[in-house]
Amino acid sequence: xxxxxxxxxxxxxxxxxxxxxxxxxxxxxxxxxxxxxxxxxxxxxxxxxxxxxxxxxxxxxxxxxxxxxxxxxxxxxxxxxxxxxxxxxxxxxxxxxxxxxxxxxxxxxxxxxxxxxxxxxxxxxxxxxxxxxxxxxxxxxxxxxxxxxxxxxxxxxxxxxxxxxxxxxxxxxxxxxxxxxxxxxxxxxxxxxxxxxxxxxxxxxxxxxxxxxxxxxxxxxxxxxxxxxxxxxxxxxxxxxxxxxxxxxxxxxxxxxxxxxxxxxxxxxxxxxxxxxxxxxxxxxxxxxxxx
Numbered sequence: 001x002x003x004x005x006x007x008x009x010x011x012x013x014x015x016x017x018x019x020x021x022x023x024x025x026x027x028x029x030x031x032x033x034x035x036x037x038x039x040x041x042x043x044x045x046x047x048x049x050x051x052x053x054x055x056x057x058x059x060x061x062x063x064x065x066x067x068x069x070x071x072x073x074x075x076x077x078x079x080x081x082x083x084x085x086x087x088x089x090x091x092x093x094x095x096x097x098x099x100x101x102x103x104x105x106x107x108x109x110x111x112x113x114x115x116x117x118x119x120x121x122x123x124x125x126x127x128x129x130x131x132x133x134x135x136x137x138x139x140x141x142x143x144x145x146x147x148x149x150x151x152x153x154x155x156x157x158x159x160x161x162x163x164x165x166x167x168x169x170x171x172x173x174x175x176x177x178x179x180x181x182x183x184x185x186x187x188x189x190x191x192x193x194x195x196x197x198x199x200x201x202x203x204x205x206x207x208x209x210x211x212x213x214x215x216x217x218x219x220x221x222x223x224x225x226x227x228x229x230x231x232x233x234x235x236x237x238x239x240x241x242x243x244x245x246x247x248x249x250x251x252x253x254x255x256x257x258x259x260x261x262x263x264x265x266x267x268x269x270x271x272x273x274x275x276x277x278x279x280x281x282x283x284x285x286x287x288x289x290x291x292x
Contacts, residue, residue, distance in 0.1 A: 004231025008240045011225035014217070016247025019097070019256075021217060022089040024210045028199045030087035032192070033211070034079060035185040036199070037086075040215030042178035048219065049175060057172050067167060068180070074162040075177035081155040088148050094252030095260060099138075100152030101245035102271050105238065105278060106131045107157035115161055127278040134270030141263050170226035174219065238282050242275060 025033050049055060061067055088097040106128050112118035120128070138146050166173060192198030199207060229237055249268075252258040260268075 004228045005236065005240070006228075007224045008228030008232060008237060009243065011221040011228060012240055012243035013247065014221040014224070016244040017251075018085075018217070019089045019094050019248055019251050021210070021213070022086050023256075025086075025207065026090045027207060028203065028211070030090055031083055032189075032199060033086050033214070034082045035189055036211040037082060037214040037218055038079070038178050038181045038185040039189065040212055041218040042175065042182050042215075044215035044219045045171065045175040045178065048171065048223075054172070057168065058176075061168070061172075061176060068176075070162060070166060071168075071173065071176045072180050074159050074166070074173075075180045077155050077159040077162070078177055079181060081152060081159060084148060084151050084155070088152075092256065092258055093148050094248055094256055095258045095264075096146060096148040097152060098245040098248035098252060099146060099268065099271070100149035100156075101248070102242070102268075102275060103131060103135070103149060103153040104156055105241065106274060107153045108160060109278070111157050111161050116164075121281060123277055123281040127274040127281070129274075130277065131271050131274035134267045134274065137270060138264065138267035141267065170222055174222055239279050242279075 022033065028036075085097055088094065109118075109120050109124050109128055113120055135146060135150070163173060168176060189198060189200060193200040196202075199211060203211070253260050
């Protein structure tokens, strides 16, 4: 249990500090950063699989078109999510990105109801309603939808839904997703390099080093998360997941000086109230099941 908490905290802390990493790559187009992230993540994951000697799943999976199609869809969602996130960080929208991951647990409740026939409890519905009020407030005050936050939450929510019903674990699933995306990444990066464009031929050595780090910085938190998730209750995991957007929000306000006026704080406050309601309900149900 204690080891599981440590693994999960390390994973969420790493994800929460990712804006610092992507800010180092502000000179590189966000989509190109994502292509490098795909490619070097795949290289790192293949090295991990080689050390673990876990290849049997790949031979079996490549003979199952439906599984490949499902992971192709999840890979596209992941690439959209990554692209929006990197663009947001590079363009001074770290707060909007953090808002997306604050909303995500409540999007998951709605996804479970819509697609998995789950029946959310009344307090969960109340949390979703309060969060909806927060999003509506932010929309009215800004005169537009908080599209970055909503796009991040919805794409990752659907991605999580697809992965929930998938047959592969975290390591194998991400390997397959990056493997399916690798032809696109290799093709575009090679074309840009051949044409004299892109970071591979124009960037400074330090920038290339940061791009290479995208592989382990993507895969290692995922492996830590998988190790933690196996050892601790879902209710505990649900509370710990707020470490990531909380760190992102703190970075946005205090390190990158993004505006956080009282009007905006009201919208965030409503969403935080929703998360308190959701978390309290999860903890209560978890303790009740332990007593049983």
